[in-house]
Amino acid sequence: MPAPTVLVATDLTARSDRPLDRAALLAEQFGAAVTVAHVVEGPGFDREQDEEILHAVRASLPPSLAEATVLFDHGAAPSVLAELAMSEKAAIIVTGTGRYNGLSDFFLGTAVDHLVRHADQPVLVVKRRPNGPYRSILLATDYSDGALQAFQTALRLFPEADFEVVNAYSVPFESRMPADDVAEAAREEAETEMTDFIARAAPPRPVHTVVAKGDVETVLEQRVARKTPDLVVIGAHGRSGWVQATLGSQASNLLKRLPSDILVVRQTKT
16 A cells, blocks of 8 residues: 655745645654645746746755655646645645745635635644644534544544644523523533533543633634644535634634644545
8 A cells, every 4th residue: 555645835935844844744753755736826838937946846845855756737726736635645735824826815715715625635734833743732623523523533643642622602692691500501511512522533542621602713712822732623514615614704714813733624425
């Protein structure tokens, strides 16, 4: 059986070394090969210029990726990357947050959204400079099947990491019925669902769980600030974009606002 592949996208910007270094660490962890992909927007027309770009990509690689396969293509970056991930049978797609062929900040919305909707592989957005394997992981859950698949994927990819599973719950009719018993009932329901969710996931060792009242973005930002996890994991449903993300329409905002690396796992049929 051939070794799995880690597909890493590079854009030759100042921060492109971060996803490259992370891809090298993941490849070592998974016993995988690495394919480095660079995509130039638009059709190809200048062979000499293409060769110069390909040379620049190879020159940008760290020594740990000296033997990596390098793929260079033209087109819409998100579409090309999704196609490459399929053809390379990649286990994971790794990318950064820097300016990617003119997409700039939109990369965290449009391009990652496209990748999640069109690629079966988990998409890892690398923000921080790697300093070792992921040791602490925060999983955001709404107890859905999509969140469960994201959790199981993260457990499979990072079995040695410590997990914290976080749910943000709301109190129904709180503005009209601020009674303490209503709030307590909402919390008890969230805690019961958390217990059921962990049982369904069946992690190999205990995980820390948190249920907190509030909106998803605020709760996650507070937990990330307090615990500073190496990685945040969120799930996404189907192919209809961020509106159907496991955490609702906040998913795109979370990608932009949270400082941690983020793994987005699209729910697929099993």
